[in-house]
Structure formats: C-alpha cells, structure tokens
Amino acid sequence: MMLQGWRWALLTALSSCACLTGCEEGADPKGGDDAGVGADMALAPDADTLGILSVQETALAREMSPMPPIPGSPTNDYADDPAAATLGQKFYFEADWAGPLQMDSRLGQEGEPGKVSCFSCHDDQTFGSADNVGIGSRFHPRHAPGSVNAAWYADAGFTWRGRFDVMWALPRAVFEAGAIFNSSRLRVAHVVFDQYRAEYDAVFGDHPLPDLADEARFPATGKPGDESWDGMAPADQEAVNRIVANVGKALEAYQRRLQRTESPFDRWVAGGEPLNEAAQRGFSLFVGSANCVLCHSGPFFTDLSYRNLGLAQTGPNVPEADGGRFDAVGAIAGDPFNGIGAYSDDPAAGQPFIDGVEAQTDALMGRFRVPTARNAAISAPYMHAGQLVDLRALVEFYDEGGGPAPTGVIDPSLVPLGLSETEKNELIAFLMALTGDPVDPALTQNTANP
Numbered sequence: 436m437m438l439q440g441w442r443w444a445l446l447t448a449l450s451s452c453a454c455l456t457g458c459e460e461g462a463d464p465k466g467g468d469d470a471g472v473g474a475d476m477a478l479a480p481d482a483d484t485l486g487i488l489s490v491q492e493t494a495l496a497r498e499m500s501p502m503p504p505i506p507g508s509p510t511n512d513y514a515d516d517p518a519a520a521t522l523g524q525k526f527y528f529e530a531d532w533a534g535p536l537q538m539d540s541r542l543g544q545e546g547e548p549g550k551v552s553c554f555s556c557h558d559d560q561t562f563g564s565a566d567n568v569g570i571g572s573r574f575h576p577r578h579a580p581g582s583v584n585a586a587w588y589a590d591a592g593f594t595w596r597g598r599f600d601v602m603w604a605l606p607r608a609v610f611e612a613g614a615i616f617n618s619s620r621l622r623v624a625h626v627v628f629d630q631y632r633a634e635y636d637a638v639f640g641d642h643p644l645p646d647l648a649d650e651a652r653f654p655a656t657g658k659p660g661d662e663s664w665d666g667m668a669p670a671d672q673e674a675v676n677r678i679v680a681n682v683g684k685a686l687e688a689y690q691r692r693l694q695r696t697e698s699p700f701d702r703w704v705a706g707g708e709p710l711n712e713a714a715q716r717g718f719s720l721f722v723g724s725a726n727c728v729l730c731h732s733g734p735f736f737t738d739l740s741y742r743n744l745g746l747a748q749t750g751p752n753v754p755e756a757d758g759g760r761f762d763a764v765g766a767i768a769g770d771p772f773n774g775i776g777a778y779s780d781d782p783a784a785g786q787p788f789i790d791g792v793e794a795q796t797d798a799l800m801g802r803f804r805v806p807t808a809r810n811a812a813i814s815a816p817y818m819h820a821g822q823l824v825d826l827r828a829l830v831e832f833y834d835e836g837g838g839p840a841p842t843g844v845i846d847p848s849l850v851p852l853g854l855s856e857t858e859k860n861e862l863i864a865f866l867m868a869l870t871g872d873p874v875d876p877a878l879t880q881n882t883a884n885p
C-alpha cells in the first residue's frame with residue numbers, strides 16, 4: 436500500500452519535473468496554481484524518504500537509528516554510580532596488579548611485574564586495539580575489541596565468543612588469565628587495599644575491606660588451585676572474591692560511560708545534514724544486495740547472534756584453530772562470578788540469560804558474535820583475530836562470499852556478491868558514516884593512584 440502510494444507520488448513528481456524543466460522559461464516558479472500543486476507533489480516523496488533512499492530503505496534506516504538507551508545491568512548495583520565509574524577509570528589504567536610478563540614486548544621485559552593494564556590492550560579510539568591479537572603477559576589468541584559501546588552487547592554476552600553473561604565478571608578472568616595479567620585475585624585485592632582503600636570503602640561500604648595487611652590470613656598472591664589460596668579460611672576467600680567482583684563492577688560503571696553513539700548517519704536519519712551520495716548508495720547496498728543487514732541489523736548494527744564466516748586463522752601469533760562459541764558455552768553457567776552467583780546483586784535478573792545459553796553442539800564450532808558495524812572506520816583491524824587489516828579488505832572478504840571455513844560450517848547466507856569497484860567504495864563510504872562522536876576526553880585520562 437505504502438509503496439503504491441509512493442510510486443504514485445513519484446510519477447506525479449516526475450511528470451511535474453518534466454514540466455518544470457520543459458516549461459521553465461515561460462513559467463513563474465512561484466506563480467500560477469498549477470506550478471504550486473506540482474511543487475507540493477514533488478515534495479511528497481522527499482518528506483517520506485531520506486535522500487536517494489526508497490520508502491523501504493528509509494524505513495530500515497529509521498529502524499537503525501538512533502541508538503537506544505544503554506541497556507540496564509541489573510546484576511550490578513553500581514553500574515550507573517558516578518563514584519564507582521570514577522574509581523573504575525583508575526582501575527582501568529592500573530598496572531600494579533599485573534603478574535610477571537612471560538615474554539619481552541613493548542610492555543617490558545620477561546619477568547617484570549606491574550606492566551599490564553586494561554588500557555594496554557584497549558587503547559585506541561574505541562578502547563580496542565590496533566594489534567591483531569592482544570599483547571599482555573604473552574599473546575592472547577584473539578583481537579581486543581572496543582570497550583566503547585560494549586554495554587549494548589548485554590543480550591548476547593561479552594567477548595567474541597560470548598564467554599561472559601555480565602560485564603563485571605570479565606575482569607576476574609582477565610586478571611588470572613596467563614596470557615593477559617598473569618596475576619591472581621589475592622594480588623588484585625592487595626593493590627586495592629594498599630592504594631585505593633578509602634575510595635573503595637566509600638563506594639562499596641556494605642562490605643568494607645578486611646585487614647589485608649594480615650599476610651597470615653591474606654597471602655600476597657594466590658587463586659583457586661594455588662596452595663596459598665586453598666589454605667585460606669573460606670570467609671576470607673569469600674571476602675577476596677567480593678573485592679575482585681567489586682573491582683569488576685567499578686570497571687563496568689566506567690566502561691558504560693565509554694560511548695560513541697552519535698554519527699553522521701544518525702544525524703542524517705534525524706533530519707540533519709545528508710550523507711554524501713556515495714554513502715547513501717552504500718546504505719542501499721548494506722540493506723540491499725550486499726545483505727549486510729541480515730546479521731548487522733537494528734540500531735546497534737548487530738542481531739547479537741553467533742555466526743561462522745569461515746575466516747581463516749591467519750596473522751601474526753594467531754593460533755591454528757579457534758572453536759569460537761563452541762568452547763565458551765559450557766563455562767558460563769558455572770562461573771562463580773556470573774549474574775546468578777554469590778556476588779550478583781540480583782541473581783533472579785541474571786537467570787534468564789543463563790537459561791538461554793545454547794547447548795554445546797557441533798553447530799557452534801567456529802561461530803563468533805556478530806559485532807556492531809558502528810565505529811568500524813576507527814576500529815581496524817577486524818574480526819576475532821584481527822585478520823582483516825582495513826575496510827577494503829573487509830569488503831573484499833564479503834564480496835568473495837566469506838572465507839574457506841577452517842572450523843565448522845560456514846553460514847549459508849554468505850555468497851559471492853559480485854560488487855563493482857564503485858559499489859565497494861560506496862559500502863566503505865557508508866561504514867565511514869557510522870563513526871560516533873568522540874568520548875569525553877576526561878574519560879581517556881590515566882587517573883590511576885600512584
């Protein structure tokens with residue numbers, strides 16, 4: 436119905452245009468009744484559509500902008516607490532809790548402690564990384580995605596494989612991962628006690644810090660499996676776990692403030708300055724023949740699903756194989772720091788997510804979370820191991836119908852696109868219009884306590 440109405444308006448507009456060009460000389464543009472009616476008709480499609488977009492494309496554009504408000508984080512009572520965010524920023528830049536490096540790198544020499552912070556790997560314009568894979572205590576098997584806008588992944592889970600149901604659960608794992616901080620929860624708790632005691636107690640006053648100076652109760656380092664940890668009193672272990680969970684909650688509060696949501700695309704859809712025509716055509720391709728919208732749909736430009744694009748495991752320090760989603764699903768429900776665990780502020784609110792995690796079937800092999808296409812122009816390299824160096828490589832990859840699927844089965848919707856050079860450029864021009872305004876510069880400062 437709508438389309439027919441629009442077609443009719445377009446035909447009317449075209450005929451009136453023909454008249455306007457054909458009759459220009461004689462007619463007074465602001466003159467007689469006929470010219471006035473014709474001009475109004477000509478405006479009709481413009482009022483309903485954006486630029487060169489069709490009615491259907493315009494409707495899609497309006498589904499994809501603006502970004503919705505940030506999703507809640509009901510299992511973290513501090514998620515939107517400004518004092519927690521201020522403390523979280525300090526924690527994001529804190530390196531003292533890092534264990535010894537396991538290799539020489541730009542971070543320092545093998546054996547040196549205190550050299551890794553969140554910002555070591557999340558340091559570019561989206562608080563992601565320009566390296567193909569993360570460089571921490573040693574190489575991480577995957578690329579570091581951005582903290583910017585990450586809160587909007589809540590319904591899918593966090594990381595490429597969706598290993599974490601809640602954002603605050605991630606730091607505990609990252610601290611203790613050999614490849615990242617190579618540290619332990621006890622070591623983290625001691626740094627909080629030594630350097631952040633007053634600020635921590637001001638935010639998390641319900642559970643003030645225990646006396647971590649007592650090294651008989653609280654050894655300097657240790658995590659489950661280590662003698663130092665396993666010999667502790669259960670109540671003291673619990674107290675340390677809570678500190679590390681709260682560090683995660685403060686870090687989440689900070690990261691929720693890292694947003695780049697207002698882009699030229701959003702301003703155009705809202706009635707502001709139009710995108711250049713190449714970018715407009717790029718949008719038509721994105722939602723049309725290039726079919727990107729099949730997976731990169733909605734205002735966050737992702738359907739939050741897990742898919743296999745058949746990407747080869749290539750690039751410096753990239754492991755030979757990666758099971759992706761398959762390897763992650765089994766670990767989510769049993770993580771003591773998840774949204775239904777002892778440190779959750781609302782286990783009932785965390786339950787539906789856990790119930791929705793897929794069973795571990797072969798179909799999940801080689802699948803990774805569909806990331807947002809927002810801010811793509813400032814977040815190279817792309818994909819879970821940073822395999823694609825720039826937007827051109829990315830568009831070429833899709834044009835060829837995806838990769839050779841080294842693990843699992845490639846998504847059946849990926850087919851060669853047969854894009855012309857012009858069309859590739861148009862897609863890139865559109866992706867470039869998805870760059871959001873920068874975050875508040877105050878949020879990029881290293882505020883860690885000395």
Ligand code: HEC
Pocket residue numbers: 527551552553554555556557568569570571572575577578579580581582585588592593594595596602605606609610614615616686690
């Ligand atoms: C060694 C580099 C490195 C360090 C240090 C590091 N990260 Fe990451 N981060 C990564 C990588 C790699 C991933 C993706 C992991 C995966 O998919 O398995 C990631 C994923 C994430 C994500 C998930 C984003 C998303 O799109 O779902 C968040 C949030 C995050 N990191 C925050 C942090 C915080 C907070 C710290 C500090 C406590 C930290 N990272 C330290 C490399 C790092």
Ligand code: HEC
Pocket residue numbers: 580595721725726727728729730731741742743744746802803804805806807808811814816817818819820829830833834846848849862
């Ligand atoms: C079948 C679903 C699907 C389709 C269709 C699809 N993508 Fe993707 N896209 C993904 C997945 C999944 C990833 C991450 C893959 C990985 O790391 O293994 C991704 C990654 C990306 C990224 C990288 C984001 C980052 O942070 O690294 C961009 C940009 C992107 N796609 C744009 C596009 C464009 C443009 C098209 C159309 C030409 C398209 N996608 C079509 C599923 C899809």
